[in-house]
Amino acid sequence: MSDVTKSCLVQKLSTYISLDSVSQRHLARLEEKEQMLDKAEIVNTIGTTTDALYVVKTGWLYAYADLADGRRQILRLYHPGDVIGFPDIAFHHATATVRAVEATCLCPFPKTHLDSIFRESPRLTALLFTLAVRDQVIFMDLMKAMGRMSARERIGYLLLDLISRLRITNTTMTDTFRLPLSQTEIGDMLGLTNVYVSKTFRQLEQDEYLERDGIKVRLLREGDLIEMTDFYNRYVDMDVSWFPGQAG
Amino acid sequence: MSDVTKSCLVQKLSTYISLDSVSQRHLARLEEKEQMLDKAEIVNTIGTTTDALYVVKTGWLYAYADLADGRRQILRLYHPGDVIGFPDIAFHHATATVRAVEATCLCPFPKTHLDSIFRESPRLTALLFTLAVRDQVIFMDLMKAMGRMSARERIGYLLLDLISRLRITNTTMTDTFRLPLSQTEIGDMLGLTNVYVSKTFRQLEQDEYLERDGIKVRLLREGDLIEMTDFYNRYVDMDVSWFPGQAG
DNA sequence: CGTTTGCTTGAAGTAGGTCAATGTGAGTGG
DNA sequence: CCACTCACATTGACCTACTTCAAGCAAACG
Structure with a gap:
């Protein structure tokens, strides 16, 4: 249980609703693996195909897009407990490049883990949907x-x-x-x-x-x-x- | 069946996935009622509480927010087949004002209809989630x-x-x-x-x-x-x- | 300890804003 | 059918918030 309570994802989501044990088990699966990143390192590049999403464990990151002539727009910031890659589940190719602001720890998980959440936990699904529209x-x-x-x-x-x-x-x-x-x-x-x-x-x-x-x-x-x-x-x-x- | 095939919502969603009869029935419930709007008429005002979402049947609308000194930002446009109000399900109060660009026909439905979709149709849920992140x-x-x-x-x-x-x-x-x-x-x-x-x-x-x-x-x-x-x-x-x- | 990266500051330039006048088509009442 | 209004598009003159360019400095870093 101490593993679960240490999770920033669970901590963040718990501020909105109480999470039953089924939901907690689903969320725990999203943080089974770990991946370290250096400052300025790139997670995934725009236009590439990817199957992975990431839970941010420590560090800040941002998603951005470049224009042909060097202009750049940073599109969103990721903090510990955020999930990187939701936008990409809607498309075949990554829609933005994600880069670490500083040294960072991520937990990668495959798209299919979401599938089982949608099927087995309507309450968690409603929360994810609500966070998406928020x-x-x-x-x-x-x-x-x-x-x-x-x-x-x-x-x-x-x-x-x-x-x-x-x-x-x-x-x-x-x-x-x-x-x-x-x-x-x-x-x-x-x-x-x-x-x-x-x-x-x-x-x-x-x-x-x-x-x-x-x-x-x-x-x-x-x-x-x-x-x-x-x-x-x-x-x-x-x-x-x-x-x-x-x-x- | 002709009612269902006439729905812009079903038509729009059908371009993405095939809809089984359960999903079609769920969607049909969202268009049971109708409400006409004149040009420039307001659907719901920022800050007010509302329980309703709307399927757009005909006409264009937009959501906007005003600043204190009169500056205005239009936040998004709605076309036939779009759903108005998803953002508001995340909050107690409407986050923007919605106004009809021209004469418009809407179909209001209560938030709770979404609840049953989340519980009974994982496939439709996945589609709605995907559209939200898109x-x-x-x-x-x-x-x-x-x-x-x-x-x-x-x-x-x-x-x-x-x-x-x-x-x-x-x-x-x-x-x-x-x-x-x-x-x-x-x-x-x-x-x-x-x-x-x-x-x-x-x-x-x-x-x-x-x-x-x-x-x-x-x-x-x-x-x-x-x-x-x-x-x-x-x-x-x-x-x-x-x-x-x-x-x- | 040199190099890089980021912050600051100033001078000069420009994209887009503000203000104001004129035009124009769609409705509306007589 | 006409006169009136009103909302909207256009155009020009002038203005300013922000950009660009450039130089200097401090802190981090290999």
Whole structure:
């Protein structure tokens, strides 16, 4: 049982619903194997075929796509307890390249493990489905930021999103968190240049929205940031009331 | 049976997998009722609670979010055969406002109908899950466009996405389609102003990428547009090979 | 200890925004 | 059938948020 309780995946999913033993057994199968990655190492390349998904055990990663002329868009970030590769189960070829931000530990598992979850655990299925559509909502929030917000607002939005995600599993976290992304990477997430990210960060610092200390960021006026960016925390407040009941 | 074959939902889903009679019966339940909407009428407002989802029978609609100062982002478009409201099943409150682009017919159904699909039809569940993650991929494609592409590229991307979606159900369509969106709405989808949308459209016309005739658009050099925008058609090429088999 | 990677800062350029005027077709009431 | 309105498209002049280019610096790293 200690193995199960150590799993970030189980820990993350448990914050939403209680997991019966059948569900826990299904989830445990997803973390049977381990694979270590160095900083900047690539998990899977866009356009290649792959049968594997991954549970993130430690470290941050991101999925991105390149344009022909070198422009790059980072599409999503993965933290411990997240599953990499759901989008790819819908297609024959990987739709994005995934790269490790830092040294990382992953647990690969085959697509077919999902199949058995769909057949045997309606409750877990409902949760996975709900998380998939919740991710859609989070993408739409981000689209609102990218389409209609200034650089300052976008960066504020990103910081709020990050701290909210980290709080899912780290309930003791207050206003400070580790941000292991370079400013070029932040720009590639938000559609900005590294130069302007730097300038905007300095401004936010000067206006006392935040403090930085190396890789650490401290949000000084989170409430003001929330108001500035019209931020809504999608990581709490999920509706699980309609889920099918627990299996025996 | 003629009722079932007339359903855009069944028609759309049938292009991906064969639907057994159990699945068809489940889907038929989603279109038992009908509701008409006028142009510009609102389906549900952001922040309100709702128990209903909707199958689109005829007409276009869109979901959007407003910022405090009047800026607006259109988040997604709905066409006949699409389901409105999946994102909302994850939350207690609606995450966006949905409005009819033109006169529209919807079929409302309660969340609980999904529950029974999850329990009784693993194959349909797998399809719905796959469509949800496919939508994620489409959002990420759009994010790439919004984050890293010029106005010209973004508009090209939108036109390609639209024509590809329309081709799912209208297999005879060639290079011309009806575009009932105003330039303000197109701008609100792509993070541009109506003024610049107008200027960019004129340029695209002048460079002979397209022709316009009132509400109709004709793509003259679709291949060049695809290359320009690095477009990948996500509406074909889905992987359904891993789905659970058909029920009896 | 040289090299690389990332952050900062400034100067100059540009894609797209803002503002404002004009045109135009679709509806609507008389 | 006409006059009026209204929503939408177009166009031009001007503006600015962000980019590009370039240089200098600090920290990490082999």
